[in-house]
Amino acid sequence: MTQQRRSYQIGTGLFILLGFAALAYLATQTTSVANFHQGDSYVLKARFTNIGQLKLRAPVKMAGVRIGSVESIALDPAKLDAIVRISIDKHYAEIPDDSAAAIFTSGLLGDQYVGVQPGGSPDMFKDGGEFVLTQSSMQLEDLIGKFLVNGSPQKPANGSAAPEDKAAEEKPPATNPPASEPRH
Amino acid sequence: MSSVRRPPSMIGDALAQVGACGLFLLQVLAAVPKSLRHFRETVRQIWFTGAMSLVIIMTCGLFVGMVLGLQLYYVLSIFGGTAALGTVVSLSLYRELGPVVTALLFAGRAGTSITAEIGLMRATDQLAAMEMMAVDPLAYVAAPRFLAGIVAMPLLACVFNALGIFGAHLVGVSWLGLDNGTFWSNMTSSVDVWKDVVNGVWKSVAFGAVVSLIAVYQGYTTPPTSEGVAYATTRTVVFSSIVVLALDFVMTAFLM
Numbered sequence: 001m002t003q004q005r006r007s008y009q010i011g012t013g014l015f016i017l018l019g020f021a022a023l024a025y026l027a028t029q030t031t032s033v034a035n036f037h038q039g040d041s042y043v044l045k046a047r048f049t050n051i052g053q054l055k056l057r058a059p060v061k062m063a064g065v066r067i068g069s070v071e072s073i074a075l076d077p078a079k080l081d082a083i084v085r086i087s088i089d090k091h092y093a094e095i096p097d098d099s100a101a102a103i104f105t106s107g108l109l110g111d112q113y114v115g116v117q118p119g120g121s122p123d124m125f126k127d128g129g130e131f132v133l134t135q136s137s138m139q140l141e142d143l144i145g146k147f148l149v150n151g152s153p154q155k156p157a158n159g160s161a162a163p164e165d166k167a168a169e170e171k172p173p174a175t176n177p178p179a180s181e182p183r184h
Numbered sequence: 185m186s187s188v189r190r191p192p193s194m195i196g197d198a199l200a201q202v203g204a205c206g207l208f209l210l211q212v213l214a215a216v217p218k219s220l221r222h223f224r225e226t227v228r229q230i231w232f233t234g235a236m237s238l239v240i241i242m243t244c245g246l247f248v249g250m251v252l253g254l255q256l257y258y259v260l261s262i263f264g265g266t267a268a269l270g271t272v273v274s275l276s277l278y279r280e281l282g283p284v285v286t287a288l289l290f291a292g293r294a295g296t297s298i299t300a301e302i303g304l305m306r307a308t309d310q311l312a313a314m315e316m317m318a319v320d321p322l323a324y325v326a327a328p329r330f331l332a333g334i335v336a337m338p339l340l341a342c343v344f345n346a347l348g349i350f351g352a353h354l355v356g357v358s359w360l361g362l363d364n365g366t367f368w369s370n371m372t373s374s375v376d377v378w379k380d381v382v383n384g385v386w387k388s389v390a391f392g393a394v395v396s397l398i399a400v401y402q403g404y405t406t407p408p409t410s411e412g413v414a415y416a417t418t419r420t421v422v423f424s425s426i427v428v429l430a431l432d433f434v435m436t437a438f439l440m
Binding site for chain 2: 005009015020022029030033057059111
């Protein structure tokens with residue numbers, strides 16, 4: 001009898017341990033905590049005129065390999081552009097100081113990340129260095145807007161609407177999409 | 185009782201049930217300190233409702249994760265966004281499916297047996313016998329099962345989530361050939377510990393309390409006949425499913 005009682009008590013203990021182990025696994029391995037392993041790192045700065053949807057802790061990649069993460073994003077009150085502080089793993093200390101930083105999107109629905117394109121300078125970045133060459137986030141809306149505005153004169157058969165009429169109206173997208181959608 | 189019974193009909197009955205269940209909750213909570221003296225009984229109930237439910241929870245978690253992997257892979261491939269599979273699966277498991285499906289399974293696996301056990305105790309006058317021996321059945325029977333539900337449910341939900349992620353990984357990476365690193369890195373970059381994982385745990389704590397309260401209440405107040413026990417068991421599953429899904433909506437609206 002006591003034997004049986006002990007066995008279910010041990011079993012209950014094991015069950016509770018298993019539950020907490022699962023919780024610890026979920027909390028540390030599948031969330032942003034997992035990216036937080038803060039080994040030795042150093043900080044670089046980059047200025048962008050538009051960061052798009054770049055988020056804190058977004059990955060920083062070089063040649064597709066993750067080398068660090070975005071540490072903070074702030075607006076420079078004087079120049080009115082965004083200062084992104086990037087912490088980079090100490091393993092990757094050899095980054096030429098004329099490298100360029102750009103904001104990319106991974107896939108169509110993916111998150112935005114900072115891509116670093118290596119330059120050819122013999123000098124390497126030091127802690128606190130700043131990227132001289134940066135390229136802001138590609139705004140999909142702007143691209144589509146430009147594309148539609150450029151595309152509109154190619155399609156004159158649109159009732160009696162003259163091109164200048166459209167430009168004034170600023171609403172050509174509503175009438176155009178069927179003609180200017182290459183995806184389908 | 186009989187004079188009140190006729191005019192209010194169904195709505196009145198339902199309100200009376202809810203009110204009686206609320207009062208019962210207060211009684212059980214009042215009996216909780218006393219029940220800690222029978223702490224072994226609580227441990228035994230955690231063993232019975234929690235550890236014994238592990239197999240069904242793990243199996244269902246694995247299958248739910250694999251189905252999510254397949255379905256979401258199909259949907260995401262339409263938009264060319266299969267890289268987000270890990271994110272979508274983990275968010276839907278942590279925020280919704282883990283707590284809710286675990287609660288429904290828990291109601292079916294553990295809630296019914298709690299109701300049947302207590303109902304049979306009621307039908308065979310064991311509860312009255314306990315009172316006779318100055319053992320408070322609320323402290324010795326009801327409270328330990330209630331506490332066990334609160335403890336066991338979040339742990340079961342975590343196990344369910346972990347197995348679900350494993351199942352989705354199995355389908356997405358091992359079968360459909362998604363990149364392993366993409367799967368995990370997309371997940372880790374968009375899942376938040378507090379907003380996603382911990383909120384899911386709060387949900388399952390609430391569901392555990394609700395399901396075990398309903399199960400204990402239905403068993404405790406069952407008519408002492410075999411038919412009564414049968415109906416009480418059915419009502420446990422029906423009511424706890426409805427309440428869990430409704431409460432899920434309310435909690436999601438507040439915890440978002």
